[in-house]
Amino acid sequence: MMSNKKFSLKLAASLAPMAGATDSAFRLLCREQGAQFTVSEMVSAKALTMGDKKTAQLMAFTQSERPYGVQLFGYEPETMARAAEMVEREIAPDFIDINMGCPAPKITGSGAGSALMKRPQLAADITKEVCGAVQLPVTVKLRAGYSEVTAPELAPMLELAGAAAITVHGRLRDRMYKPPVDLEVIRAVKQAVSVPVIGNGDIFTPQDALKMVEYTGCDAVAVGRAALGNPFFFAQVNAALSGASAPQPPSAELRMSTLRRQIELMCAYKGEYIALREGRKHAAWYTRGLRGAARLRSRAMELCTLQDLDAYIELVLDANLAT
Numbered sequence: 001m002m003s004n005k006k007f008s009l010k011l012a013a014s015l016a017p018m019a020g021a022t023d024s025a026f027r028l029l030c031r032e033q034g035a036q037f038t039v040s041e042m043v044s045a046k047a048l049t050m051g052d053k054k055t056a057q058l059m060a061f062t063q064s065e066r067p068y069g070v071q072l073f074g075y076e077p078e079t080m081a082r083a084a085e086m087v088e089r090e091i092a093p094d095f096i097d098i099n100m101g102c103p104a105p106k107i108t109g110s111g112a113g114s115a116l117m118k119r120p121q122l123a124a125d126i127t128k129e130v131c132g133a134v135q136l137p138v139t140v141k142l143r144a145g146y147s148e149v150t151a152p153e154l155a156p157m158l159e160l161a162g163a164a165a166i167t168v169h170g171r172l173r174d175r176m177y178k179p180p181v182d183l184e185v186i187r188a189v190k191q192a193v194s195v196p197v198i199g200n201g202d203i204f205t206p207q208d209a210l211k212m213v214e215y216t217g218c219d220a221v222a223v224g225r226a227a228l229g230n231p232f233f234f235a236q237v238n239a240a241l242s243g244a245s246a247p248q249p250p251s252a253e254l255r256m257s258t259l260r261r262q263i264e265l266m267c268a269y270k271g272e273y274i275a276l277r278e279g280r281k282h283a284a285w286y287t288r289g290l291r292g293a294a295r296l297r298s299r300a301m302e303l304c305t306l307q308d309l310d311a312y313i314e315l316v317l318d319a320n321l322a323t
Helices: 024-032 045-049 053-059 077-090 113-118 120-133 151-160 183-192 206-216 233-242 252-270 272-285 293-300 306-321
Strands: 013-015 068-073 095-100 138-145 165-172 197-200 220-223
Touching: 013 024, 013 233, 024 252, 045 053, 045 068, 045 077, 068 077, 077 095, 077 120, 095 113, 095 120, 113 120, 113 138, 120 138, 120 151, 138 151, 138 183, 151 165, 151 183, 165 183, 183 197, 183 206, 197 206, 206 220, 206 233, 220 233, 252 272, 252 306, 272 293, 272 306, 293 306
Parallel strands: 013 220, 068 095, 095 138, 138 165, 165 197, 197 220
Antiparallel strands: none
């Protein structure tokens, strides 16, 4: 059916969805630093259609995060279509993303995530049903394949089914997150379809993003793990992609004030108890590359209150501002 729903992209970095990390607070900071769009954590289509409250919370967002997409996972075309309809009606994001890339055994075990790459016709049927159920553009996130490379054959089927853009993580499911990423697969997908293709995987420096774009011809890149504790990365990648001069790396003070703001935002909608426990890993990520990072990481795992956080920030700055 080919999509007539435009998914406009510029040559820039977006935030890849990451379970347990890309919540509303973090997405907002990434948007402010130049992420061209953000995507929710993975949402179970089945849980959503059964009225699960926690699932609804995963999708909550603020207007400042737009353009924003909700990522759904599942393996039943009708359930996925019904969930997409609910998302469009109740959440009204800018697009819906279908997860066909998650390698986690608890997702692939049910036949969802990257397991769909073993069943190309089912993957196409899901895409067609979801596209037919909503007015929003529908994008799809793929891996290179499950145990063998199939993305270049699957991508045109998804385009035909209505996908408005395709993101490719250049690794087989079997490889999980082991380097290296396979740029050849992203290039082959880009050559196989006419919709925009977003490259993903192993972008840890602005140069990695440039190399991916130059080699594959992809229309944009998606950044995941490199952005954790480092929302400033988007401004750095976008400068490299546009040929602008690199921004100053963030100082220890800027990192800590950003961490403080992120956890304050989390407190506003999760409450202090949950926000601080979920914020521990973020606090540890924000110290990457700083002096005393290993010791600070273990201290981060003890945070329970905003008062603890302030003491932790003081500790980080004492270790990194000493002359």
